[in-house]
Amino acid sequence: MSSNIKRVVLAYSGGLDTSVILKWLEEQYGCEVITFTADLGQGEEVEPARAKAEALGVKQIYIEDLRETFVRDYVFPMFRANTVYEGEYLLGTSIARPLIARRLVEIAEETGADAIAHGATGKGNDQVRFELGAYALKPGIEVIAPWREWDLNSRERLMAYAEQHGIPVDYAQAGKKSPYSMDANLLHISYEGGPLEDPWTDSEEDMWRWSVSPEAAPNEPEVLTIGFENGDPVSINGEKLSPAALLSKLNERGGAHGIGRLDIVENRYVGMKSRGCYETPGGTILLRARRALESITLDREAAHLKDELMPRYASIIYNGYWWSPERRMLQAAIDESQGVVNGEVRLRLYKGNVMVAGRQSPDSLFDESIATFEDDAGAYDQKDAEGFIRLNALRLRIAASRNRSGT
Amino acid sequence: MSSNIKRVVLAYSGGLDTSVILKWLEEQYGCEVITFTADLGQGEEVEPARAKAEALGVKQIYIEDLRETFVRDYVFPMFRANTVYEGEYLLGTSIARPLIARRLVEIAEETGADAIAHGATGKGNDQVRFELGAYALKPGIEVIAPWREWDLNSRERLMAYAEQHGIPVDYAQAGKKSPYSMDANLLHISYEGGPLEDPWTDSEEDMWRWSVSPEAAPNEPEVLTIGFENGDPVSINGEKLSPAALLSKLNERGGAHGIGRLDIVENRYVGMKSRGCYETPGGTILLRARRALESITLDREAAHLKDELMPRYASIIYNGYWWSPERRMLQAAIDESQGVVNGEVRLRLYKGNVMVAGRQSPDSLFDESIATFEDDAGAYDQKDAEGFIRLNALRLRIAASRNRSGT
């Protein structure tokens, strides 16, 4: 790493690790550190980070509430593709990183900083997402990833360093420290590490923080109606809500009904498999609801094309390529399809289940007069089916007549 | 349709509709009718069809138990792709059709019949699946689809025709007739039509036949362990079971826990949207379990390739192209990946939920020594990540340096 670094923007949580990084950067690079702390809906106050940064002597402190832009400009566009990675993961961590990367480099621009720094390790996806984003947005930026450089690789060393450098350590809290590595924002909370490192071992009930277990959820279902415009949710039970408020409300209702827990082994971009548990209550509800609304409003081939493009779109986001031309191309295709995704979906939430109980739309393509098993008054001529089948079969018949029936 | 038809093999259920078709074929085409009735696990006796066919004067009656071949050679190969159509439908009806088509033409071969006939309507997918299959396997076969030809388009006319032609009508049962059009086999039971024709209206509880509602399911979870070999399930809780017995058992346990209900609007191949409700208890459990096992045994890129190919593979089956070269090509790719999908998955079934509680495999690629958040003793060099990121970022950095950051 270049030693000419004068000023660094650090993604700062206010916790022990990034406080140690702060001091280490000053010491190692002899540079000024600017802190950036964002409220993405992780459920913890961000203001305490200001006091901590001040106490550590930081001069320029950025603390920002990014919840609305996060949900509106990142989560919802991603949801338009019904995006899930590897069939299950709703990309809660992945989708927050491009926004943080963007703000880091924008603050670097504003403050004349020549580098950014983050607290992600060298084994995970987040380093990739931060850094690909930063390089894509500001190609000359330097990136410092202390976990890849330093030798403070155990909790003991880290705490010793903190003590030496006057970083206050809350030993009471440190003693109670969760065995899990966690990340949270308005879309989800994730758990990795500790007891989860054996994929044959079930997760422990007291790990989960956002949801009750299905077993502990209410015995009565709750019915909810979500309204959509242009593919994005805009209301719950008729009440218009901002993106962040809407997702927040769904997290609360979903969590209360034991919805959105996930326990998977996923493939990281850096090449290893890793076990993760996730709670995504609102996202799980929205995915179900959006598909239900698309089922009556999207043309068949548009829907199928979306389904075929989705796995690649999901990998692009998971791997950290939000700020790439290929993501923009796929987004353009997806967004092109969404102007007609308007209407309402009625759902029942019950002990971990999200059940679709109805969907309606001014743009519905469902045509009862054609689909009916009853007399359709000539809306559909059944005789058309014969020609349809015969021509679709023609290539197969010709092949079969050459002894290629393939049985 | 050719009027030279001498002998027809009819897919015969023993019910009123196909009994009318039987008589109508004799009358309309002056031909002999051979009946074929298969036990695919629909849950009704097939032997009564023999008596009915005999009573109607049929000379050649084929009644066959195809349950094992159905599950082993059609359902399980399809499941290897984690196949779902339009994100939700497990293709329970679609996957039975190629087998029936195959037996129809094989019986036609054996008996020297020149045509086959079926009772599917001109609006649905099943006519397509039967006929594409038949044409692909025996290109010169004639196909008769009475629903596209005759004028018996109301229940009244049908019953009048039955009465005129000495087909016994069970009026008691006819009066109680379900308002739904149903289809069942070992993989699922489906419901269409009647009150379901309005997608804003919820399904009625008394429609469902194979499962209790999540609300009515037991208050205690049940833990189940499924064993797999080469991608196919082979045991439950350590007990080896044949394919049909295994699926049957999972249907029973899943149904008891309210698992596998689905209420969707789907896009038919013939061009319309249609509402369908499905119960697929065992299939729903297997899909979850297979994904969990693949998550530790499949290479990342193999898994992603499967996910990208799946929507097309699902459409191929849904649309009736099982007996096509493109299906065989995709099957070859999928099967190539499955030799390592061996091991066990532990699941909890509870009120509609299938929760993964553990997966293990002799072929696991999960490497705790690499994935760990703890010291990995050099198994992974974090410094490698820097080069990995920098070269992956290179194209983005060059583009950004030409002012293409794309924000």
Added chain:
Amino acid sequence: MSSNIKRVVLAYSGGLDTSVILKWLEEQYGCEVITFTADLGQGEEVEPARAKAEALGVKQIYIEDLRETFVRDYVFPMFRANTVYEGEYLLGTSIARPLIARRLVEIAEETGADAIAHGATGKGNDQVRFELGAYALKPGIEVIAPWREWDLNSRERLMAYAEQHGIPVDYAQAGKKSPYSMDANLLHISYEGGPLEDPWTDSEEDMWRWSVSPEAAPNEPEVLTIGFENGDPVSINGEKLSPAALLSKLNERGGAHGIGRLDIVENRYVGMKSRGCYETPGGTILLRARRALESITLDREAAHLKDELMPRYASIIYNGYWWSPERRMLQAAIDESQGVVNGEVRLRLYKGNVMVAGRQSPDSLFDESIATFEDDAGAYDQKDAEGFIRLNALRLRIAASRNRSGT
């Protein structure tokens, strides 16, 4: 077909076939016929069609020069995807049909016609393209395809009908009639049928109309520079040209150098294989030139995504789904990538060859300072490659350590 048709818009060439159709429609349907004749650059005068239509008593005659809209709004957007069907065919006929379909239904709107009619046969793709377009743009329109209905299936009957109905037949020309079925517009001329129906037989030299053979082309190469803006060609040798003028000029130069002949067997949407010969001189040059310019201006992953989407996009157009939501989705993705495709390509045309002799762009991503085999002054750190390779290899190494080397 409905017999309530009062007024039909006929795609009218002025030739014998569509003149017979004109009379047949009047006779068969007792309806008024409106003719529509378009100049798409087929190389024949369209005005004579007016006199013929008038002589046959037509009251409303539409004759339009659509060359610029054809090239600008259909050919060029298609070219942005480097579109070829089945690896070779440049879709010259396919891309003209959506425009004709559009004008037919627009004229039907304007004139209150309830149907359109065309002269395409029941075996080809063109009927599909005309009719899918018409139905997509005006769902209630009736379509009459006389070749699928009438019994005038031989040239003798057709000429007899013409004679009976006072349609002038030019026997001199009829005698010299080409053995090929041909179609032409500014993008290409096609040949089918006659001696081409045996795919083992080579095409005859005197069939080709737009190009000399490579053997007969000049012995000196010609150098040409084509300028592009936003992915579309705008100039030749520095001279700005309208879309139609530019394509026309390239047809002329390409034809003079024996460029753009193609002799293939293609798969029709209606299920059969068919032999076709094509001359697409200008299109062949443009395809080469566009790829060369994209090679320096497009990001790698954007280019690869385009290449992967192209075959489907080509099939969509070939099959007649220009006016579909899936085509618009893909177009949105493709167009998103083209803002940077600016610059110039220098080509050498010589006896059937189009050779790229240089490409340059203000938006070039080619970075000599990085790519160089010479000292790059630190622009690229070769050590980064080690980490890049090691992490990309990680999944393979883990698998190999489980005995999955796959040799």
Added chain:
Amino acid sequence: MSSNIKRVVLAYSGGLDTSVILKWLEEQYGCEVITFTADLGQGEEVEPARAKAEALGVKQIYIEDLRETFVRDYVFPMFRANTVYEGEYLLGTSIARPLIARRLVEIAEETGADAIAHGATGKGNDQVRFELGAYALKPGIEVIAPWREWDLNSRERLMAYAEQHGIPVDYAQAGKKSPYSMDANLLHISYEGGPLEDPWTDSEEDMWRWSVSPEAAPNEPEVLTIGFENGDPVSINGEKLSPAALLSKLNERGGAHGIGRLDIVENRYVGMKSRGCYETPGGTILLRARRALESITLDREAAHLKDELMPRYASIIYNGYWWSPERRMLQAAIDESQGVVNGEVRLRLYKGNVMVAGRQSPDSLFDESIATFEDDAGAYDQKDAEGFIRLNALRLRIAASRNRSGT
């Protein structure tokens, strides 16, 4: 890099660079070096490498003729997919690397070597291909890439090092050294670097080594017939030839007619664009011939699926993932389609052009009786087309009736 390396297998050409590497490895790692030199049809004798290695004191020298396995087991399987990278490059260098990687690790196994070494630079694709292959086949192998490690980065230093270490330098030849970086094998010869680093500059005529220019090629076309079995070429003009002999013969004939030159800018896996010129005479002929044969023997959907999978398959090979599960999956799909690709293709070679003059096959699906423009005696019922079109249009008509015509 580990310093415990005792024995290294070096990919050795006998040239100056790899001779310096040989000495440098001994000096730097204090290890024994085993040399491996393969004849892949590069057109130079490999035996002189033995004398050079002996002169440098090497004890274990492997020299192998791998031409037949190269063409049969690598080139031909790749060709079955009609593989081209980025629309143009036939992957001549890429496809040789997996074989070399395989032999390097096999020799390491046999000799108890703990490392392999190669002479590829840190900027190119070849390092990736060698190393991914090696890691996939022998996960614990060490790889040494001197160009990424040492400081001999100029020709002067390299020659000084040679002189110091008693490596004979042929100054006469060094003076005449080609300005291009070249690679050759039976499939192609490539040129990079030097004057090619400006993509606006045309290649120089005297660079090309395998082919005459189209201008200098004979004035008479040559007609050639290539026979295929199961997708692979087996004969020329009726004469059965081994894979290597066949490709060699086509290189000679193609080169004589100015066929197979390519001048492109390609995207390297390591993130940069690079200019390359290639001569692939035989491969260019085979690609054309194979497509022609597939056009009459492959089912439409099989062919389209191949076309859609091809770009990804090409990238997999280009990027060095031959020994990966995803390549094997795609190969399984491709190979599944090839059993019917039997027959002959007649070609005319003329001044850079490969023109298809006929194709025939015992497995042809071309059915003249159906395709004909003449009376088809009922083989195809044109009325079927109406139903085919109407049902394919149904979704578009329903959408249009909701004002979604999309114009």
